[in-house]
Amino acid sequence: MTSSSPLPRYAVIGNPVAHSRSPQIHALFSTQTGKPLQYEPLLAPLDGFAATVQAxxxxxxxxxxxxxxxKAQAFELARGHLSERARLAGAVNTLWLQDGAWHGCNTDGVGLVSDLLRLGVTLIGARVLLVGAGGAARGVLQPLAEAGCAQLHIVNRSPERAHDLAAIWVAAPTTTRTRVTAGSLAEAGTLGGWNLVINATASSLQGAAPDLPSRLYAPDALAYDMMYAAAPTAFMRQATADGATRSADGLGMLVGQAAESFLIWHGVRPDAAAVLTTLRAALLAKG
Structure with a gap:
């Protein structure tokens, strides 16, 4: 069976997936770059990822x-054709067919770094606190290290997960000199504060902030939440109260990782900033 549409066909697959902004983002990229495509949300049963992808x-x-x-199942699907980003992240968020096989990459970290640079963050030599030790955190370690961060300290509610993630990174064959350490949430502080604190947990989806100690932020530090909303997230509010000079949510990261996927698929890098402006306006209008 083949699609009745003459347009190149792409999709975002997940469960749930109806809430995804990816169709809107890629439609805007398509219009902007003159690359026509069909892009849709694709709901897969929790036990039916491989079958849905095959269909x-x-x-x-x-x-x-x-x-x-x-993302872990996508990693396995493309195991024979993984980018270095995907191998180090242990997860895939972008799949494409090449020479009859699925290839996989992880663009989350690239999206984060591009948004941090847009926000004027100096990553070279930065001291970074990464809150959370799940897939979101693992996916951004390599790009942050390659951007020149001097230290990445991973903290998590279950500190053993943070230590496990740090150990995986230390054992990985990388050429960066970034110092990666780990600890509990209570061990999040450092003398002089952090230049950048990233919330890689989903706590803001529940309207809560991680249970972090106070006095985490260096002068002119940025607090960055990977989640996004029309109003400042619980983590962003916590950071402001704790003295963070600036805060931002993850909408720019979402658009940035999508732009990297679009580049992989179509060979053209879209203007992420213009699409971010459109999405932010729509989000505030609904707010």
């Missing part, structure tokens, strides 16, 4: 963005 391929599908909870 999508049979219908002419060429590429997929992968969201929760399927």
């Amino acid at each position: 999508f391929r049979d219908q002419g599908g060429l590429g997929l963005n992968v969201t929760v909870p399927f």
Whole structure:
């Protein structure tokens, strides 16, 4: 069976997936770059990721963005054709067909770094606190290190997970000199404060902030939440109260990782800033 649409076919696959902004983002990229495409949300049963991907391929599908909870399964699907980013992240959020096989990459960290640079953050030599030790945190370690961060300290509610993630990174074959350490949430502080504190947990989705100690922020530090909302998130409010000079949510990261996927698929890098402006306006209008 093949798709009835003459346009190149792409999708975002997840469960749930109806809330995803990826179709809107890629439609804006398509208009901006003059690259026509069909892009849709694709709901997969929790036990039916591989079958859903195969059906999508049979219908002419060429590429997929992968969201929760399927990034690890996407990694396995493309295990023989993984980018270095994907190998170090242990997860795939972008799939594409090449020479009859699925290839995989992880663009989350690139999206984060591009947004931090847009916000004027100096990453070379930066001291960074990464809150959370799940897939979101693992996916951004390499790009942050490659951007020149001097120290990455991973803290988590379950400190053993933070130590495990740090150990995986230390054992990985990388050429960066970034010092990676780990500890509990209570061990998040450092003398002089952090230049950048990133919330890689989903706490803001529940309207809560991580249980962090106070006095975490160096002068002119940025607090960055990977989640996004129309109003400042619980983590952003916590950071402001604790003395963070600036705070930002993860909408720019979302657009940035999508732009990297678009580049992989179509060979053209779209203007992420213009699309971010459109999405932010729409989010505030609904707010």
